[in-house]
Amino acid sequence: MISEMQARHYIAPEIFEREQQRLFGKLWIFAGVRTLLDQPNAFLTRTIAGIPLVIQNMTGTLKAFDNQCAHRQMPLQFEEYGQRRLACRYHGWTYDGNGCAKSIPDEQVLYRFDAEQRASLCLREFAVEVIGNLVFVNVDENPIPIDQQFTEEFRTQLAGISSHFSSQAIHTRVPASYNWKLNFENVLDWNHVAHVHPRSFQPLLGAAATEPVPHAPDVANTALSSLSFSSSTQMNIRAWPWHAMTDAYGAENTYHNFFIYPNVNFISIGGVIFTIQQFDPFAADRTELRLTLMSAREKQRIAAMPAILWSHLKSEKRVIDEDKVLLEMLQTRLHAGGRAAYHGAYETRLRRVADVYLRLMGEKA
Structure with missing residues (x-):
């Protein structure tokens, strides 16, 4: 045939x-092994469908975000695996468990964001499914x-x-x-x-x-x-x-x-x-x-x-x-x-x- x-x-x-x-x-794409992400702030980085991702343990919950700071698009995590808070090495921005900017050094002096701008400073979040110790990510806005x-x-x-x-x-x-x-x-x-x-x-x-x-x-x-x-x-x-x-x-x-x-x-x-x-x-x-x-x-x-x-x-x-x-x-x-x-x-x-x-x-x- x-x-x-x-x-x-x-x-x-x-x-x-x-x-x-x-x-x-x-589709749901395998991203990594759950046992390597058990500790707080443990992370792994992947690229799926051309999108650089960080999958990180955020207070016990695995979250998948753009691995790019909302400020100047600098990767937040450089290594393939590690344990480090979700923070940008370039200008010191840090992010909370929802992927939104938590602290911005000298924010009022240097940036002067209004309330609407400040609220928009969040990373894109992607769907995560954990099957046993296998972690899958779907980067579509409406995952199947x-x-x-x-x-x-x-x-x-x-x-x-x-x-x-x-x-x-x-x-x-x-x-x-x-x-x-x-x-x-x-x-x-x-x-x-x-x-x-x-x-x-x-x-x-x-x-x-x-x-x-x-x-x-x-x-x-x-x-x-x-x-x-x-x-x-x-x-x-x-x-x-x-x-x-x-x-x-x-x-x-x-x-x-x-x-x-x-x-x-x-x-x-x-x-x-x-x-x-x-x-x-x-x-x-x-x-x-x-x-x-x-x-x-x-x-x-x-x-x-x-x-x-x-x-x-x-x-x-x-x-x-x-x-x-x-x-x-x-x-x-x-x-x-x-x-x-x-x-x-x-x-x-x-x-x-x-x-x-x-x-x-x-x-x-």
Whole structure:
């Protein structure tokens, strides 16, 4: 079956700009992990649909604001993660829990705002939804209901697994020269594992790596919520003493996969290691892979945990690099007027993603 996706959907700058407006500017986008925002004034910064954001713990409540001072547009928080009051380093303005200017040094002498001007000195606020320990932001003025994007069953599953997160995490970012959609399509494609990862990932899955994964009927359910789902399979996981020192999720020797549309692959190895892969779009042919990796919550302090996380991150990076080489080569060969992909019977999910994507983009009724 010929794919409905054309080469232009992966290479055209105008398509990328429309995605920023109609997908990333309308959908709930994963922003970060709640366990890293537990302390007062803890924050993280992200850019979603071209909008620089700060998600900050404001007296126990997570708020998302423009990461730009209302005065001269200076970023309020510079770092990707941190703990600092919501204040501008440039001229000293500070903001309250509603994102409105709380104090302005020498306000009466230097600025002389009237009452109406003063009341307008607020940051734009954006909708936040927290599912377990996963934080989502929607930058649209009228966000769609969260259940339109994720079913209640899926949200319950996400809340359950993410409740096992430790407060320790390790992060990295990997620049890649290909379209973000290629990455989401790649993680849906179990058939590539035996060919691309024969020595790194496939041995962990054993026979499961080549067994067909059950899929729903072909494009029968075209709801947006059908694109986010979970799966699990058996995995050959070496037992380490530290595993028993954590509050692990689910059964041992199980590989859990949560596909979170539009751009997240959330996995767990044996319920003791959790990895969130996010495919951040930067241009039609440029993506940044954001990796967040953490262990299950510790029952007692594990002194070696930083080294454990670093070791798992290196293993994860090896698998990602194997995919990256091929996806970058694929991107270089896409061209205007080129042939569309041909989907086999097993690629039901890819056809469903294409169908919903084209409707969201306004190209299909």
